Amino acid sequence: MIKMLSGNEAVARGAWEAGVAVASAYPGTPSTEILENLARYPNVYAEWAPNEKVAVDVAIGAAYAGKRAMAAMKHVGLNVAADSFMYVALTGAEAGLVIISADDPQMHSSQNEQDNRTFAKFARIPCLEPSDSQEAKDMTIAAFGLSERFDTPVLLRLTTRICHSSGAVELGERIDLPAQVKKYPRNQAKYVMVPANALLRHPLVEQRQKAIAEMAETFPYNRIERGGQLLGIITNGVAYQYAREVFPTASILRLGMSWPLPEKMIRQFAASVERLVVVEELDPFIEEAVRLMGIAVEGKSIFPIVGELDPRLVRESAVNAGLLPASAHVPLPDVDTGPLPARPPVLCPGCPHRSTFYILSKLKVPVNGDIGCYGLGLPTLGGNVILTIGCMGAGIGVAHGAAKAGSSEHHVAVVGDSTFFHTGIPALINVVYNRAPVVTVILDNRITGMTGHQENPGTGRTLQGQETFEIEFEPLVRALGVKHVKTVAAFEMDEIEATLKEYIKLDEPSVLITREPCALLPEGRKKWLPLAVIGEKCNGCALCFRVGCPAILKSEELDEHYQRPKALIDAGVCTGCEVCAQICPRDAITFRPVQEPVEG
Amino acid sequence: MNDTINFLLVGVGGQGTILASDLLVNVGLVAGYQAKQAEVHGMSQRGGSVVSHVRWGKLVYSPLIGAGEVDVYLAFEKLEALRHLNKVRPGALVLVSLETIMPVSLTTSDQSYPEDVKVRAAVAKATSRAMYIDAAGMAAGLGNPHVANVIMLGALSKAMEKQSLTDGRLSPDIWLKAVAERVPARYIELNQKAFLAGREIS
Numbered sequence: 001m002i003k004m005l006s007g008n009e010a011v012a013r014g015a016w017e018a019g020v021a022v023a024s025a026y027p028g029t030p031s032t033e034i035l036e037n038l039a040r041y042p043n044v045y046a047e048w049a050p051n052e053k054v055a056v057d058v059a060i061g062a063a064y065a066g067k068r069a070m071a072a073m074k075h076v077g078l079n080v081a082a083d084s085f086m087y088v089a090l091t092g093a094e095a096g097l098v099i100i101s102a103d104d105p106q107m108h109s110s111q112n113e114q115d116n117r118t119f120a121k122f123a124r125i126p127c128l129e130p131s132d133s134q135e136a137k138d139m140t141i142a143a144f145g146l147s148e149r150f151d152t153p154v155l156l157r158l159t160t161r162i163c164h165s166s167g168a169v170e171l172g173e174r175i176d177l178p179a180q181v182k183k184y185p186r187n188q189a190k191y192v193m194v195p196a197n198a199l200l201r202h203p204l205v206e207q208r209q210k211a212i213a214e215m216a217e218t219f220p221y222n223r224i225e226r227g228g229q230l231l232g233i234i235t236n237g238v239a240y241q242y243a244r245e246v247f248p249t250a251s252i253l254r255l256g257m258s259w260p261l262p263e264k265m266i267r268q269f270a271a272s273v274e275r276l277v278v279v280e281e282l283d284p285f286i287e288e289a290v291r292l293m294g295i296a297v298e299g300k301s302i303f304p305i306v307g308e309l310d311p312r313l314v315r316e317s318a319v320n321a322g323l324l325p326a327s328a329h330v331p332l333p334d335v336d337t338g339p340l341p342a343r344p345p346v347l348c349p350g351c352p353h354r355s356t357f358y359i360l361s362k363l364k365v366p367v368n369g370d371i372g373c374y375g376l377g378l379p380t381l382g383g384n385v386i387l388t389i390g391c392m393g394a395g396i397g398v399a400h401g402a403a404k405a406g407s408s409e410h411h412v413a414v415v416g417d418s419t420f421f422h423t424g425i426p427a428l429i430n431v432v433y434n435r436a437p438v439v440t441v442i443l444d445n446r447i448t449g450m451t452g453h454q455e456n457p458g459t460g461r462t463l464q465g466q467e468t469f470e471i472e473f474e475p476l477v478r479a480l481g482v483k484h485v486k487t488v489a490a491f492e493m494d495e496i497e498a499t500l501k502e503y504i505k506l507d508e509p510s511v512l513i514t515r516e517p518c519a520l521l522p523e524g525r526k527k528w529l530p531l532a533v534i535g536e537k538c539n540g541c542a543l544c545f546r547v548g549c550p551a552i553l554k555s556e557e558l559d560e561h562y563q564r565p566k567a568l569i570d571a572g573v574c575t576g577c578e579v580c581a582q583i584c585p586r587d588a589i590t591f592r593p594v595q596e597p598v599e600g
Numbered sequence: 601m602n603d604t605i606n607f608l609l610v611g612v613g614g615q616g617t618i619l620a621s622d623l624l625v626n627v628g629l630v631a632g633y634q635a636k637q638a639e640v641h642g643m644s645q646r647g648g649s650v651v652s653h654v655r656w657g658k659l660v661y662s663p664l665i666g667a668g669e670v671d672v673y674l675a676f677e678k679l680e681a682l683r684h685l686n687k688v689r690p691g692a693l694v695l696v697s698l699e700t701i702m703p704v705s706l707t708t709s710d711q712s713y714p715e716d717v718k719v720r721a722a723v724a725k726a727t728s729r730a731m732y733i734d735a736a737g738m739a740a741g742l743g744n745p746h747v748a749n750v751i752m753l754g755a756l757s758k759a760m761e762k763q764s765l766t767d768g769r770l771s772p773d774i775w776l777k778a779v780a781e782r783v784p785a786r787y788i789e790l791n792q793k794a795f796l797a798g799r800e801i802s
Contacts, residue, residue: 311666
């Protein structure tokens with residue numbers, strides 16, 4: 001049977017067909033749909049872990065226990081999981097173990113565009129890179145096989161354009177693996193990584209890498225597609241598709257395994273062509289390895305090191321470098337639209353974070369942010385609320401450090417519910433332990449929002465829909481030793497403002513929890529009830545524009561006195577959160593009627 | 601037809617751009633083409649720009665269409681129509697829904713939303729094969745603003761037949777079947793009606 005699948009759906013299918021028993025992940029674009037899809041297959045245990053390190057440890061435990069296992073994450077998740085990734089590279093496991101890194105060239109939804117092939121080299125484990133959805137499925141299955149054959153974890157590296165592109169995939173059956181669990185291994189020399197044992201494991205890992213490199217010479221996903229002799233292209237991943245399209249007559253060496261490299265194959269290929277060029281996204285990873293072999297090769301001198309490639313970039317770069325004739329240039333239409341209004345992603349109408357950000361902007365305190373929907377507040381909301389965003393869980397530690405440096409301002413950290421579980425908790429422990437007057441605001445919207453509504457330890461449900469214990473923030477935070485803690489409904493703006501004003505005067509740690517479900521959750525949608533501007537009261541002061549809500553528009557009607565546009569609410573998208581109504585100085589925006597809202 | 605047909609679909613998160621491209625890629629597959637689709641998920645429901653690439657052909661390598669190689673440009677919103685217009689092949693088939701969705705950036709800046717004449721003038725410089733469709737108005741007439749995307753697909757299916765962009769293997773039935781397979785059961789009839797309404801646009 002043939003089905004259109006995205007790369008992520010294909011990886012999930014491949015893992016299932018390969019008999020994966022346990023999979024753990026933390027959501028992150030562009031990887032999220034892998035576990036979401038796998039969770040729907042029968043006879044698979046799939047879970048959201050609080051962070052990527054835990055996810056990798058879980059997969060390792062399952063593979064030690066003799067079951068095929070995997071962990072999936074976005075590229076920066078592997079930074080969090082690196083400690084575990086590195087020890088399991090030494091230990092190997094009892095069954096196939098695949099770690100999936102979904103990289104994000106161009107940073108469509110990420111804070112950097114690190115190239116995680118380097119992690120495979122660093123850990124001396126194989127790195128597989130599919131070029132389309134069919135291969136995403138096939139190479140997931142191959143990864144489990146390689147893992148068991150060489151007793152090594154395997155890094156399956158995807159990129160956004162593999163994860164989120166769809167193509168036809170031939171579906172197969174699930175292989176039959178024994179259901180019973182083997183006895184947990186009593187093999188401390190292999191699995192207890194104290195120095196004496198780890199020292200003995202290291203040479204084995206070096207030998208293993210040599211053996212894998214030898215196998216790479218005949219690995220079916222490394223292949224030469226013979227064309228002319230003038231130009232030879234070495235390429236990998238989605239870049240292969242661009243190269244295939246742009247250089248129809250060139251010879252191509254497609255590397256499905258980008259680490260370790262098949263040296264003999266590369267040498268033979270290089271010797272068979274006059275000019276050798278590597279087409280790869282981001283780092284000159286293959287290019288440098290080929291050059292280290294003493295082979296003359298070009299790559300990043302022709303193609304950009306920054307951002308993702310696409311067929312046009314490859315084509316135009318090739319024309320500029322004389323790899324293609326000038327006639328290969330593709331003309332663009334002669335249109336000049338001039339500067340256009342931007343349409344960046346913003347906080348949605350009804351977002352429960354908006355009220356808190358608005359108040360923080362009024363208080364003019366330095367706010368250290370976090371990864372998630374909070375970044376969507378940046379283009380609007382007066383612009384200058386969040387001063388730093390680094391990575392998940394960073395804001396609390398950064399605020400602590402700024403306070404310890406003697407900053408005269410009172411530092412605030414904002415963090416989401418899921419990110420607080422991810423890496424926020426140790427940072428808050430540090431604030432308490434080392435006594436900094438940091439105000440931490442936990443924006444609890446009852447879900448992992450940015451990645452499209454995934455359950456987390458605070459929601460009371462698991463990835464596979466089971467009810468579970470719902471961790472409450474207030475008792476948790478109190479148990480860590482924070483004395484000043486308050487939970488406030490996220491749209492109670494007066495109470496949030498009063499609490500923050502009180503907390504920024506304290507010389508002790510404090511935590512404000514704002515709580516309200518994401519407006520896009522089904523229970524949130526049921527409460528939607530649009531508000532309206534009372535035209536005769538509005539004088540166009542523009543204060544409500546500053547909350548950055550997509551539902552608030554400039555009306556064509558001008559205020560008679562000031563000659564400035566009045567506000568208008570788009571009833572099609574307004575949810576009735578009342579943030580604008582609460583800040584309007586002229587009471588020109590309606591509040592919800594007091595009776596129960598109508599369903600719909 | 602050409603060896604490949606490249607479709608670029610652009611719109612605003614929430615307009616059903618991704619659903620339309622899902623339908624389009626499935627139609628291509630059922631019609632016997634190799635078909636690929638690419639988009640970026642994650643930020644789309646939050647009112648940002650959405651761009652989706654769909655390619656049909658005998659043999660399709662890249663999921664992305666290079667700028668200058670878009671054969672069919674389907675814009676669900678006027679500002680977005682302008683934003684990506686410089687990626688079309690000169691002379692491409694262009695369908696623009698006359699819907700206006702104001703970006704939040706306008707309330708905090710002095711910029712204004714482009715006027716219809718500006719949109720039409722820019723499109724006219726890129727191609728003489730353009731259609732402007734009041735898809736939102738038609739959708740409202742059918743009782744559901746969310747079917748504007750399927751109305752656009754209906755118009756596209758007719759325009760592709762007229763312009764011989766396919767080799768005759770695409771019947772309206774293939775499209776209607778794709779709609780039935782993709783939308784929830786209770787919305788199938790409405791969406792099929794919307795598709796057929798789109799085909800009536802001249």
